[in-house]
Amino acid sequence: MVNHMRHTHSQSAERRSHHALVGVRITLCESCGLPKMNHRACTNCGKYNKREVLNVYKELDKKTKKTKVPSTAKEPDKIEKVAKVKEKKVEEVKSEKRVEKKGK
Ligand SMILES: [Zn+2]
Numbered sequence: 179m180v181n182h183m184r185h186t187h188s189q190s191a192e193r194r195s196h197h198a199l200v201g202v203r204i205t206l207c208e209s210c211g212l213p214k215m216n217h218r219a220c221t222n223c224g225k226y227n228k229r230e231v232l233n234v235y236k237e238l239d240k241k242t243k244k245t246k247v248p249s250t251a252k253e254p255d256k257i258e259k260v261a262k263v264k265e266k267k268v269e270e271v272k273s274e275k276r277v278e279k280k281g282k
Pocket of ligand 1 (some may be wrong): 222
């Protein structure tokens, strides 16, 4: 390296002053009002510049075909059972904490 190629710390810092990353810019969709990324079609209504570009319903149909129905949805009794078990566990943890506090 030749001496005239040397950069001072401030020269490097000045160059790097333009390297900061900018966060994702989000605006509200003009037609449906939901947040969407700038320069992208709205994922909710499929519109860009108030013009429909994406067929959202087509994608929806694909997704509904792909997603499996969760086992709990088939048996509504199971959901109640799971909820009851969760409540019991929460109560157990709470009572254990109380015991610990009393012990101290
Ligand atoms: Zn929209």
